[in-house]
Amino acid sequence: MSNIWTIFKRELRGYFVTPLAYVFIVIFLFLTGIFTFYMGSFFQRGQADLQSFFSFHPWLYLFLIPAISMRLWAEERKQGTIELLLTLPVSMTQAVIGKFLSAWIFTGIALVLTFPMWITVNYLGNPDNGVIVASYIGSFIMAGAYLAIGTCISAMTKNQVIAFVITVVTCLLFVLAGFPVVLNFFQGWAPEYLVDAISSFSFLTHFSSITKGVIDVRDIIYFVSLIGCWLFASAIIVDMKKGQ
Amino acid sequence: MQKGRLLSWIGLVGAVVLLLAINILSTVTFRQYRLDLTEDKLYTLSDGTRNIINSVEEPIHLTLYYSKGLASGAPSLRSHAQRVQEMLEEFSDRAGDKITLEVVDPAPFSEEEDEAVLNGLQGVPMTQAGDNFFLGLVGRNAIDQVQTIPFFDPQKDQFLEYDVAELVYNLSHPERKVLGVMSSLPFLGNVDAFDVLKSEAEREPPWIMATQLQQLFDVRKVETTATEIDDDIDVLMVIHPKDLSDQTLYAIDQFVLNGGRAMVFIDELSEMDRPPFDENNPYNSLWANRTSDLEPLLSTWGLSMEEEVVASDMKGAMRIPTRDESGRQQVVQYLPWFVSTKDTMNDKDVITAGLESVMVASAGILHKIDNTDLDITPLMTTSEESWRVPMNLVQFGPQPQNILDEFKASGEKFMIAARVSGIAKSAYPDGPPTEEGAEPTEEQMQKHVQKSDKPINVLVVSDSDILADDFWVQKQNMFGRQVIIPMAENFSFVANAAENFSGNSDLISVRSRGGFMRPFERVQELAKNAESKYREQVTELESKLKETEDRISEMQTQKEDAQSLVLSPEQQAEIEKFREERVRIRKELRKVQAELREDIEALNTRLKFINIGLIPLVVALIAVVLGLIRINRRRV
Numbered sequence: 001m002s003n004i005w006t007i008f009k010r011e012l013r014g015y016f017v018t019p020l021a022y023v024f025i026v027i028f029l030f031l032t033g034i035f036t037f038y039m040g041s042f043f044q045r046g047q048a049d050l051q052s053f054f055s056f057h058p059w060l061y062l063f064l065i066p067a068i069s070m071r072l073w074a075e076e077r078k079q080g081t082i083e084l085l086l087t088l089p090v091s092m093t094q095a096v097i098g099k100f101l102s103a104w105i106f107t108g109i110a111l112v113l114t115f116p117m118w119i120t121v122n123y124l125g126n127p128d129n130g131v132i133v134a135s136y137i138g139s140f141i142m143a144g145a146y147l148a149i150g151t152c153i154s155a156m157t158k159n160q161v162i163a164f165v166i167t168v169v170t171c172l173l174f175v176l177a178g179f180p181v182v183l184n185f186f187q188g189w190a191p192e193y194l195v196d197a198i199s200s201f202s203f204l205t206h207f208s209s210i211t212k213g214v215i216d217v218r219d220i221i222y223f224v225s226l227i228g229c230w231l232f233a234s235a236i237i238v239d240m241k242k243g244q
Numbered sequence: 245m246q247k248g249r250l251l252s253w254i255g256l257v258g259a260v261v262l263l264l265a266i267n268i269l270s271t272v273t274f275r276q277y278r279l280d281l282t283e284d285k286l287y288t289l290s291d292g293t294r295n296i297i298n299s300v301e302e303p304i305h306l307t308l309y310y311s312k313g314l315a316s317g318a319p320s321l322r323s324h325a326q327r328v329q330e331m332l333e334e335f336s337d338r339a340g341d342k343i344t345l346e347v348v349d350p351a352p353f354s355e356e357e358d359e360a361v362l363n364g365l366q367g368v369p370m371t372q373a374g375d376n377f378f379l380g381l382v383g384r385n386a387i388d389q390v391q392t393i394p395f396f397d398p399q400k401d402q403f404l405e406y407d408v409a410e411l412v413y414n415l416s417h418p419e420r421k422v423l424g425v426m427s428s429l430p431f432l433g434n435v436d437a438f439d440v441l442k443s444e445a446e447r448e449p450p451w452i453m454a455t456q457l458q459q460l461f462d463v464r465k466v467e468t469t470a471t472e473i474d475d476d477i478d479v480l481m482v483i484h485p486k487d488l489s490d491q492t493l494y495a496i497d498q499f500v501l502n503g504g505r506a507m508v509f510i511d512e513l514s515e516m517d518r519p520p521f522d523e524n525n526p527y528n529s530l531w532a533n534r535t536s537d538l539e540p541l542l543s544t545w546g547l548s549m550e551e552e553v554v555a556s557d558m559k560g561a562m563r564i565p566t567r568d569e570s571g572r573q574q575v576v577q578y579l580p581w582f583v584s585t586k587d588t589m590n591d592k593d594v595i596t597a598g599l600e601s602v603m604v605a606s607a608g609i610l611h612k613i614d615n616t617d618l619d620i621t622p623l624m625t626t627s628e629e630s631w632r633v634p635m636n637l638v639q640f641g642p643q644p645q646n647i648l649d650e651f652k653a654s655g656e657k658f659m660i661a662a663r664v665s666g667i668a669k670s671a672y673p674d675g676p677p678t679e680e681g682a683e684p685t686e687e688q689m690q691k692h693v694q695k696s697d698k699p700i701n702v703l704v705v706s707d708s709d710i711l712a713d714d715f716w717v718q719k720q721n722m723f724g725r726q727v728i729i730p731m732a733e734n735f736s737f738v739a740n741a742a743e744n745f746s747g748n749s750d751l752i753s754v755r756s757r758g759g760f761m762r763p764f765e766r767v768q769e770l771a772k773n774a775e776s777k778y779r780e781q782v783t784e785l786e787s788k789l790k791e792t793e794d795r796i797s798e799m800q801t802q803k804e805d806a807q808s809l810v811l812s813p814e815q816q817a818e819i820e821k822f823r824e825e826r827v828r829i830r831k832e833l834r835k836v837q838a839e840l841r842e843d844i845e846a847l848n849t850r851l852k853f854i855n856i857g858l859i860p861l862v863v864a865l866i867a868v869v870l871g872l873i874r875i876n877r878r879r880v
Binding site for chain 2: 019025033043047126
């Protein structure tokens with residue numbers, strides 16, 4: 001546990017000594033604002049909720065999170081610092097978890113900085129704040145799932161660009177699985193249970209049900225098991241690559 | 245080495261299998277575990293519903309007809325349908341084997357579709373081919389009685405639980421409910437078994453409202469002289485209670501305190517209360533008292549009605565034909581007769597939610613008494629463009645012009661109908677009323693209820709004309725058959741109330757869960773302020789514009805009158821002048837309209853700046869400052 005904590009602290013501090021963290025946060029905040037106000041017509045809808053804010057999160061994460069996750073392992077490997085890390089008295093799993101947690105908390109910080117949106121809706125009307133709390137929790141845990149996928153893919157390669165592209169594509173599959181167009185494509189020929197299974201593995205399905213204001217154990221299990229599975233895979237892959 | 249790799253691969257494959265297994269298992273197992281964070285607990289069954297489910301004794305079979313295939317193209321409909329299905333599953337999960345649920349997908353042109361239609365479900369055309377989308381419920385109890393919900397309307401989402409709970413309740417309590425009617429007006433007509441000798445002219449048929457209620461309830465007459473209300477009456481309807489004796493009032497008081505539900509229609513001026521015309525004294529009928537108030541019960545229920553005034557409303561006022569001073573026929577607004585619309589009805593109460601128009605005629609004005617402990621929920625009000633009409637302007641027949649002349653908007657929303665609930669006390673604290681001087685007997689005192697055990701349920705409406713045919717239906721003769729065309733939803737209002745009240749208290753407690761609509765109140769306020777500020781300006785400009793246009797057309801007709809093809813130069817110049825004037829006024833109007841939006845647009849821009857620009861800027865600044873500090877430190 002204390003090993004995880006040490007790695008977590010070291011990594012998180014690492015974010016803030018480079019301009020990268022600030023650039024990421026600025027871009028994230030700027031884009032959420034633009035999406036909410038212009039594409040989501042937040043003001044024109046006239047409804048005191050944050051639907052037009054949260055509905056773009058899966059798409060924003062799709063491109064922003066791989067940008068964080070791509071360097072998690074690929075950079076270490078490229079610069080050779082991975083050897084150093086592996087000589088330390090920490091297990092692979094601890095290293096994976098520590099790095100993942102620091103990236104996750106970092107995205108959490110970016111998410112928290114969107115609080116002016118929350119103040120804005122409360123200023124304009126009388127929103128259901130319970131729904132907003134649930135949505136924030138949902139968004140955060142979904143970000144964790146994106147990161148876990150990114151962690152694993154970053155562990156596979158030395159090249160950050162390749163890690164980025166593959167992560168985007170993989171995450172896109174998880175997003176699109178719940179998209180009507182994709183489901184329609186399957187509906188033509190695949191049996192219904194398969195269609196349902198595909199749609200039940202989509203980020204969109206689970207995230208949208210949380211943003212209604214209900215935190216269902218099934219949605220939490222989905223995201224947590226997904227994170228667990230990808231992290232476990234990351235640990236194995238880092239371990240496998242160690243010998244190479 | 246090789247062995248390690250193999251193990252790793254097995255681990256990876258195992259992880260994926262485990263992931264799939266966990267999720268497939270959790271979808272089935274953890275259906276009921278969720279944390280409802282919504283303010284109104286939109287996704288949690290209320291206690292009332294749970295009690296209803298627990299009290300089901302004979303098995304009920306529910307069939308949900310849901311065209312799943314057709315819904316796939318519309319995600320919002322799909323999620324609504326999913327919510328419906330999950331709600332029903334929750335009902336059946338909670339009830340054990342007492343409620344079974346079956347989900348049927350009625351594909352187009354299938355047997356199931358025919359079945360759905362046969363059971364009265366409503367299909368909504370979805371595709372260009374005209375395939376019908378179904379999302380409705382058919383419930384069957386052990387004795388094969390059927391209740392349906394023809395279509396789960398996404399707009400009525402907040403009543404989903406109530407609708408299903410009502411269906412379940414009705415199926416588990418199949419006996420017809422008894423509706424007692426105590427009326428000083430001929431609501432039930434005046435024909436009964438003993439009236440065979442009455443001539444055709446003397447016979448009065450029951451009001452249409454009564455006939456329609458008879459289809460839903462076992463309607464029973466209660467005399468206005470009754471000294472006791474039967475226990476088996478579920479809902480008592482009291483209509484225009486005039487000159488009731490203390491004994492009768494006491495009976496109503498005790499009926500309500502003992503858990504009976506009452507719907508009371510009092511009136512400041514009953515349009516249907518027409519005293520017989522007396523040849524010897526023709527003014528007598530004009531001066532006759534047409535008021536009813538049900539005191540002292542009304543004040544113990546926490547309400548009072550203003551005396552000698554009736555409510556009027558400019559917004560929904562009826563237009564009626566009348567004659568002006570010169571005897572010309574014209575149609576004018578008669579303000580005391582108005583339609584209560586969506587805006588003036590409580591959309592959170594199951595009685596009035598979804599209603600669009602209820603016609604009201606010369607209603608009294610209700611007030612909540614200041615120090616009452618009872619819950620008074622207003623169900624229907626006037627708009628803010630209302631005025632207290634003094635009795636002398638309505639008593640002797642409609643005087644629309646006089647009322648219009650004196651009208652001055654009060655800015656108040658007068659209460660017309662209210663739901664009363666809570667623990668109530670008797671209006672007769674000293675026991676049953678008796679003959680002068682006599683003491684109530686011991687037996688009477690023993691039966692006397694001083695305070696209700698459970699919350700009472702009373703609906704008070706300050707208008708009895710709401711029930712009268714004249715104000716809500718049109719009767720037409722078609723090939724010798726009378727056809728009834730409703731003009732307003734007065735029947736739905738009364739029937740909703742009667743159905744809500746005839747359910748048990750659990751069902752009554754299942755109210756709406758608050759709407760999903762949460763508007764930007766601040767923006768609405770801005771719009772309202774701006775509008776009132778500019779309205780005067782706009783009316784002025786508009787009348788000016790009208791004047792100018794009239795002048796132009798007048799001049800053009802003048803030309804035709806003169807039979808000349810050419811306008812004189814003066815005329816031409818004049819017209820040109822007016823045209824310019826019109827362009828100028830139009831421009832000004834547009835400017836005023838633009839100004840109307842100005843404040844709101846300014847707010848929008850400000851919020852955009854804060855959310856899109858300001859915070860990223862602050863973060864960037866912090867980054868720069870921290871960076872500089874770091875560089876400095878390094879130099880040192």
